[in-house]
Amino acid sequence: MWQDHFGMRNNNDVVHWSHNERKMWVIFLFLVTTILYAARVAMPVCASALAKEFGWNKADLGVVMGSFFWGYLTTQLLGGYIADKIGGDKLLCFSGIVWGLLTAFTPYVAHLFLSHPKHALLVLTLLRVLLGVSQGVHYPSMMSLMSHKIPKNERSLPNGIITSAANFGTVVCGGLGSFVLEAQGWQDVFYLIGGIGLIFTYLLKIFSQRPRVSERREHFPLGKKNDSSKLDSVPWKKILSKSPVWCLIFAHICANNCFYILLSWLPTYFHEKFPNEKGWFYNTVPWIMSVPASIFSGWVCDKVIHAGWSIGHARKLMQGIAMYGSACFGLLFPFCSNFYAAVLCAGMAVSVHTFHNSGVLVNAQDIAPSCAGSVFGISNTFACIPGFVGVYLTGFILHVSGSWFVVFLYMALVNVVGGFAFIIGGSGERVV
The missing domain is CATH 1.20.1250.20 (MFS general substrate transporter like domains)
Structure with a gap:
């Protein structure tokens, strides 16, 4: 009991x-x-x-x-x-x-x-x-x-x-x-x-x-004792020895770097480039666009798996769309002279990034189902670092260069490296 x-x-x-x-x-x-x-x-x-x-x-x-x-x-x-x-x-x-x-x-x-x-x-x-x-x-x-x-x-x-x-x-x-x-x-x-x-x-x-x-x-089948001993200790040594776990962690860090830059600096970007536009519009429209995009990414991922794709290939497809897509739209920002085009570009960057929710974000459940919470906890701990380091580094880049293009180029490069690492070394098969 x-x-x-x-x-x-x-x-x-x-x-x-x-x-x-x-x-x-x-x-x-x-x-x-x-x-x-x-x-x-x-x-x-x-x-x-x-x-x-x-x-x-x-x-x-x-x-x-x-x-x-x-x-x-x-x-x-x-x-x-x-x-x-x-x-x-x-x-x-x-x-x-x-x-x-x-x-x-x-x-x-x-x-x-x-x-x-x-x-x-x-x-x-x-x-x-x-x-x-x-x-x-x-x-x-x-x-x-x-x-x-x-x-x-x-x-x-x-x-x-x-x-x-x-x-x-x-x-x-x-x-x-x-x-x-x-x-x-x-x-x-x-x-x-x-x-x-x-x-x-x-x-x-x-x-x-x-x-x-x-x-x-x-x-609790009749006559069978429930054995929870396997949950008393998480196999940390085995978890941390698996390369797919580290590819997951690295891609998660890179993806969060992109997310926190968009979340923290988009308002400042729009305020500086379009000072006469309404803040409530550019602060809400991109995020409204991203909600159906996240749901759509989950639907697509399940569809391709049921169509015969391996879980690993499906996760890599979603993560690739997330990281390479947001990198491309991020690089377009500095060249958008029209306000509504810039908002659309921002909305697309945030929206395609939500494909990460059906990629790396769910991958811990694939590779370590019996201790998915623990593996995700490790990954998300590391992925919190860009919340203060990455955002600060972005501010430093702006202070030194004064260029938004350099900021989004930095974001794009990190995305490309993280996406490549997960596509090459990630897995959808159970390793723990």
């Missing part, structure tokens, strides 16, 4: 969601991930209002916003390991409660130090670190959950739908958050997003606890 309560799995039992269960799980995971990303970008959306209220400069804002990744990278590996042991659904619920509460209580904590701006800066930086810590387990938990509950040749579409919530959450907070900010103030942005996050997490918890007679019967 202890093992049943904590979701410990028999490594020999593979129990997948039914078709209806899979649809419901995809919906719930999409919604929770959308709000998770909205909570993540609430601080950037409210940055100007916070700076005005507390008298912060841009350096102060940079400290607060950048501190998220210092917490985020600390729980990737631990989150994947725990999810593989007790079940990703349980860790998702626990994580959602924590980051929901942290988001909702941010205004209250900030106003405790309203008369001490530097103290408020320190406290909000700590809250952002803790938000990163709590959200760091989310993706490894989802990858672990899907690797156990969805057949390997049918994971691309669900993964594409769920991971598209990242971009959708950015749009939601950029649109709805901006409206609430102007109408009510920055405090209500955090209250609203934190409250919705807690509600969705509670609904996910209730849904995950629904009894499933067939699952329990297969997990």
Whole structure:
């Protein structure tokens, strides 16, 4: 009963969601991930209002916003390991409660130090670190959950739908958050997003606890003791000795470098090149375009697998489109003199990059299904590095060269190298 309560799995039992269960799980995971990303970008959306209220400069804002990744990278590996042991659904619920509460209580904590701006800066930086810590387990938990509950040749579409919530959450907070900010103030942005996050997490918890007679019967057959010993220790030495694992990690780092450059610097690029255009337009349209693109990539990937392609070739096709496509559109940016052409180019760069969601992002489930959360945790830990190193390097390039072409050339070169490494050395076969 202890093992049943904590979701410990028999490594020999593979129990997948039914078709209806899979649809419901995809919906719930999409919604929770959308709000998770909205909570993540609430601080950037409210940055100007916070700076005005507390008298912060841009350096102060940079400290607060950048501190998220210092917490985020600390729980990737631990989150994947725990999810593989007790079940990703349980860790998702626990994580959602924590980051929901942290988001909702941010205004209250900030106003405790309203008369001490530097103290408020320190406290909000700590809250952002803790938000990163709590959200760091989310993706490894989802990858672990899907690797156990969805057949390997049918994971691309669900993964594409769920991971598209990242971009959708950015749009939601950029649109709805901006409206609430102007109408009510920055405090209500955090209250609203934190409250919705807690509600969705509670609904996910209730849904995950629904009894499933067939699952329990297969997990615990009569007269057979459930053996979870194989999950007590992850074979780290074996994992880290496999070249497909390192090709996955390297490609993940390169892909994230592209994503963080687009996420962090596109607003500045448009502001400088098209100063008279509306910020809400160029800050939302590219990300809106990317949501159906992510879903489409998952659909295409599953189709080519069912058409006879190997899983490895399908993953490499998706990753190649993601990295070479976004590199090509990135190089076109500096030559777009028309605003709408530039927005379209940005939208295409972000959209083709979402093919990564059906490539490297799901590959840990292929090569290490029994410990997918742990392998994804390793990969995503390394892939967090461009969140502060790559973004800083981009700013340095701009400062030294003053050229956006050099920035996007750097992005394209990293993409080409990462895509080549995965195409040559990646795999879709189980290696762990």
